[in-house]
Amino acid sequence: MDAFEEFSLELKAIFPELSEGQMEKFKALEPLYRDWNSKINVISRKDIDFLYPHHILHSLAIAGYLKDRRRDEYDLLAGKKVLDLGTGGGFPGIPLAIMFPDTHFMLCDSVGKKTLVAGEVSSALGLENTTIVNGRAESLSEKFDYVVSRAVASLQDFYPWVKGKFSTRILYLKGGDVVEEIATLMGRYNLKKGSVSTWRICDWVPEGEKGYYDGKLLIDIQSPSLGK
DSSP: OOHHHHHHHHHHHHOTTOOHHHHHHHHHHHHHHHHHHTTSOSSOTTTGGGIIIIIIHHHHHHHHHHHHHOHHHHTTOTTOEEEEETOTTTTTHHHHHHHOTTSEEEEEESOHHHHHHHHHHHHHHTOSSEEEEESOGGGOOOOEEEEEEESSSOHHHHHHHHTTSEEEEEEEEEESOOHHHHHHHHHHTTOOTTSEEEEEGGGTSOGGGHHHHTTEEEEEEEOTTTTO
16 A cells, blocks of 8 residues: 555545545645655655655644534635645645635745745646745735644744734644743733643544654634634
8 A cells, every 4th residue: 555545545534525536636746746846845855755644644634623623613614714824835735725625725935946836736736726925924914714834933933923914713733842832922922811722633643643743733823803
Protein backbone atom coordinates (compact mmCIF):
# COMPACT_ATOMS: atom_id res chain seq x y z
CA MET A 1 0.00 0.00 0.00
CA ASP A 2 1.51 3.34 -1.00
CA ALA A 3 1.36 6.58 1.02
CA PHE A 4 -1.73 7.94 -0.70
CA GLU A 5 -3.68 4.68 -0.44
CA GLU A 6 -3.00 4.55 3.28
CA PHE A 7 -3.90 8.22 3.66
CA SER A 8 -7.09 7.87 1.62
CA LEU A 9 -8.35 5.01 3.79
CA GLU A 10 -7.66 7.01 6.93
CA LEU A 11 -9.26 10.14 5.50
CA LYS A 12 -12.43 8.43 4.30
CA ALA A 13 -12.86 6.89 7.73
CA ILE A 14 -12.78 10.37 9.30
CA PHE A 15 -14.63 12.26 6.55
CA PRO A 16 -16.86 9.73 4.75
CA GLU A 17 -18.66 12.59 3.00
CA LEU A 18 -15.65 13.31 0.75
CA SER A 19 -16.36 12.84 -2.96
CA GLU A 20 -14.23 10.97 -5.46
CA GLY A 21 -13.41 14.31 -7.07
CA GLN A 22 -12.01 15.61 -3.79
CA MET A 23 -9.99 12.42 -3.30
CA GLU A 24 -8.54 12.81 -6.79
CA LYS A 25 -7.38 16.30 -5.88
CA PHE A 26 -5.72 14.99 -2.72
CA LYS A 27 -4.03 12.31 -4.82
CA ALA A 28 -2.70 14.94 -7.23
CA LEU A 29 -0.98 16.85 -4.42
CA GLU A 30 2.04 14.55 -4.15
CA PRO A 31 3.25 14.72 -7.78
CA LEU A 32 2.58 18.47 -7.85
CA TYR A 33 4.55 19.17 -4.68
CA ARG A 34 7.36 16.81 -5.66
CA ASP A 35 7.72 18.65 -8.96
CA TRP A 36 7.62 22.13 -7.45
CA ASN A 37 9.77 21.19 -4.49
CA SER A 38 12.54 20.17 -6.90
CA LYS A 39 12.53 23.78 -8.16
CA ILE A 40 11.60 25.78 -5.05
CA ASN A 41 12.13 24.23 -1.65
CA VAL A 42 8.90 24.72 0.33
CA ILE A 43 9.02 21.35 2.12
CA SER A 44 12.24 19.98 3.56
CA ARG A 45 13.90 17.42 1.31
CA LYS A 46 13.74 14.73 3.98
CA ASP A 47 10.05 15.41 4.68
CA ILE A 48 8.64 15.36 1.15
CA ASP A 49 8.24 11.56 1.43
CA PHE A 50 5.88 12.22 4.36
CA LEU A 51 3.71 14.78 2.58
CA TYR A 52 0.42 13.04 3.42
CA PRO A 53 0.92 12.17 7.10
CA HIS A 54 2.98 15.23 8.10
CA HIS A 55 1.56 18.08 6.01
CA ILE A 56 -1.82 17.26 4.51
CA LEU A 57 -3.18 15.40 7.53
CA HIS A 58 -1.79 18.12 9.80
CA SER A 59 -3.61 20.76 7.75
CA LEU A 60 -6.85 18.78 7.89
CA ALA A 61 -6.67 18.63 11.68
CA ILE A 62 -8.38 22.03 11.49
CA ALA A 63 -11.35 20.37 9.77
CA GLY A 64 -11.19 17.52 12.28
CA TYR A 65 -11.30 19.94 15.18
CA LEU A 66 -14.30 21.81 13.81
CA LYS A 67 -16.16 18.56 13.16
CA ASP A 68 -15.29 17.24 16.63
CA ARG A 69 -15.71 20.36 18.77
CA ARG A 70 -17.52 23.01 16.69
CA ARG A 71 -19.92 20.95 14.63
CA ASP A 72 -22.37 23.83 14.20
CA GLU A 73 -19.62 25.91 12.59
CA TYR A 74 -18.34 22.95 10.53
CA ASP A 75 -21.80 22.54 9.01
CA LEU A 76 -22.03 26.25 8.17
CA LEU A 77 -18.63 26.87 6.55
CA ALA A 78 -20.07 27.27 3.05
CA GLY A 79 -19.75 30.90 2.03
CA LYS A 80 -17.34 31.79 4.83
CA LYS A 81 -14.03 33.57 4.24
CA VAL A 82 -10.81 32.13 5.69
CA LEU A 83 -7.36 33.72 5.79
CA ASP A 84 -4.37 31.36 5.77
CA LEU A 85 -1.57 33.64 6.95
CA GLY A 86 2.00 32.48 6.39
CA THR A 87 0.80 29.78 4.03
CA GLY A 88 4.24 28.95 2.63
CA GLY A 89 3.63 26.56 -0.24
CA GLY A 90 -0.08 26.28 0.59
CA PHE A 91 -0.51 24.73 4.04
CA PRO A 92 -2.99 24.48 5.60
CA GLY A 93 -4.96 26.42 2.98
CA ILE A 94 -4.83 24.13 -0.04
CA PRO A 95 -5.87 20.89 1.73
CA LEU A 96 -8.65 22.85 3.47
CA ALA A 97 -9.78 24.38 0.16
CA ILE A 98 -10.13 20.85 -1.25
CA MET A 99 -12.01 19.80 1.88
CA PHE A 100 -14.39 22.80 1.80
CA PRO A 101 -15.02 23.72 -1.86
CA ASP A 102 -17.77 26.21 -0.96
CA THR A 103 -15.58 28.17 1.46
CA HIS A 104 -13.24 30.88 0.16
CA PHE A 105 -9.59 30.78 1.23
CA MET A 106 -7.09 33.61 0.91
CA LEU A 107 -3.55 32.20 1.09
CA CYS A 108 -1.11 34.93 2.10
CA ASP A 109 2.67 34.86 2.50
CA SER A 110 5.34 37.55 2.34
CA VAL A 111 7.77 35.31 0.41
CA GLY A 112 7.03 35.49 -3.31
CA LYS A 113 8.53 32.17 -4.34
CA LYS A 114 6.34 30.38 -1.79
CA THR A 115 3.15 32.01 -3.01
CA LEU A 116 4.24 31.12 -6.56
CA VAL A 117 4.18 27.43 -5.57
CA ALA A 118 0.86 27.80 -3.74
CA GLY A 119 -0.66 29.53 -6.74
CA GLU A 120 0.61 26.99 -9.27
CA VAL A 121 -0.57 24.03 -7.19
CA SER A 122 -3.97 25.64 -6.66
CA SER A 123 -4.28 26.37 -10.39
CA ALA A 124 -3.25 22.84 -11.38
CA LEU A 125 -5.94 21.43 -9.08
CA GLY A 126 -8.56 23.74 -10.55
CA LEU A 127 -9.39 25.23 -7.16
CA GLU A 128 -11.80 28.11 -7.73
CA ASN A 129 -12.15 28.95 -4.04
CA THR A 130 -8.61 30.21 -3.42
CA THR A 131 -6.95 33.61 -3.78
CA ILE A 132 -3.16 33.80 -3.48
CA VAL A 133 -1.61 36.98 -2.07
CA ASN A 134 2.08 37.82 -1.83
CA GLY A 135 2.16 40.30 1.02
CA ARG A 136 1.95 40.89 4.73
CA ALA A 137 -1.12 40.79 6.93
CA GLU A 138 -0.93 44.54 7.48
CA SER A 139 -1.62 45.10 3.78
CA LEU A 140 -4.92 43.20 3.86
CA SER A 141 -8.02 45.36 4.10
CA GLU A 142 -10.54 42.50 3.99
CA LYS A 143 -12.29 40.99 6.99
CA PHE A 144 -12.48 37.22 7.45
CA ASP A 145 -14.58 34.77 9.40
CA TYR A 146 -11.58 32.62 10.36
CA VAL A 147 -7.81 32.81 10.38
CA VAL A 148 -5.76 29.62 10.09
CA SER A 149 -1.99 29.12 10.24
CA ARG A 150 0.78 26.65 10.94
CA ALA A 151 3.07 28.12 13.61
CA VAL A 152 4.59 31.01 11.71
CA ALA A 153 5.34 32.94 14.92
CA SER A 154 4.69 32.98 18.65
CA LEU A 155 1.05 33.52 19.56
CA GLN A 156 1.70 36.98 21.01
CA ASP A 157 3.51 38.05 17.83
CA PHE A 158 0.96 36.51 15.47
CA TYR A 159 -2.17 37.90 17.10
CA PRO A 160 -1.59 41.62 16.37
CA TRP A 161 -1.13 40.82 12.66
CA VAL A 162 -4.74 39.66 12.45
CA LYS A 163 -6.37 41.51 15.33
CA GLY A 164 -9.60 43.07 14.11
CA LYS A 165 -9.51 41.10 10.85
CA PHE A 166 -11.56 38.05 11.94
CA SER A 167 -15.05 37.64 13.36
CA THR A 168 -15.08 34.06 14.66
CA ARG A 169 -11.77 32.45 15.63
CA ILE A 170 -8.12 31.80 14.89
CA LEU A 171 -7.28 28.11 14.44
CA TYR A 172 -3.52 27.85 14.95
CA LEU A 173 -1.44 24.70 14.56
CA LYS A 174 1.52 24.67 16.93
CA GLY A 175 3.61 22.21 18.91
CA GLY A 176 5.39 22.20 22.23
CA ASP A 177 4.67 23.84 25.57
CA VAL A 178 2.35 26.73 24.85
CA VAL A 179 1.16 27.50 28.38
CA GLU A 180 3.40 30.55 28.80
CA GLU A 181 2.62 31.81 25.29
CA ILE A 182 -1.12 31.58 25.92
CA ALA A 183 -0.78 33.36 29.28
CA THR A 184 1.26 36.15 27.66
CA LEU A 185 -1.21 36.45 24.79
CA MET A 186 -4.23 36.68 27.09
CA GLY A 187 -2.60 39.19 29.41
CA ARG A 188 -1.17 41.41 26.69
CA TYR A 189 -4.42 41.63 24.70
CA ASN A 190 -6.86 41.36 27.60
CA LEU A 191 -8.59 38.27 26.21
CA LYS A 192 -11.41 36.99 28.35
CA LYS A 193 -11.13 33.76 30.32
CA GLY A 194 -12.13 30.74 28.27
CA SER A 195 -11.52 32.45 24.91
CA VAL A 196 -8.36 30.40 24.22
CA SER A 197 -8.42 26.60 24.24
CA THR A 198 -6.23 23.75 22.99
CA TRP A 199 -6.96 20.43 21.27
CA ARG A 200 -4.51 17.53 21.08
CA ILE A 201 -4.07 16.38 17.50
CA CYS A 202 -2.60 13.03 18.58
CA ASP A 203 -6.01 12.09 20.02
CA TRP A 204 -7.55 12.53 16.56
CA VAL A 205 -5.04 11.09 14.08
CA PRO A 206 -4.94 7.37 13.18
CA GLU A 207 -3.00 5.07 15.50
CA GLY A 208 0.07 4.88 13.29
CA GLU A 209 0.60 8.66 13.33
CA LYS A 210 0.16 9.30 17.05
CA GLY A 211 3.89 9.31 17.77
CA TYR A 212 4.63 12.03 15.26
CA TYR A 213 1.76 14.17 16.51
CA ASP A 214 2.54 13.81 20.20
CA GLY A 215 2.73 17.35 21.58
CA LYS A 216 1.20 18.98 18.50
CA LEU A 217 -1.83 21.11 19.23
CA LEU A 218 -4.58 23.12 17.63
CA ILE A 219 -5.02 26.40 19.47
CA ASP A 220 -8.45 28.00 19.21
CA ILE A 221 -8.46 31.77 19.83
CA GLN A 222 -11.98 33.13 19.88
CA SER A 223 -12.70 36.60 18.50
CA PRO A 224 -13.46 39.13 21.24
CA SER A 225 -16.62 40.02 19.28
CA LEU A 226 -17.94 36.44 19.22
CA GLY A 227 -21.07 36.02 21.29
CA LYS A 228 -21.55 39.73 21.89
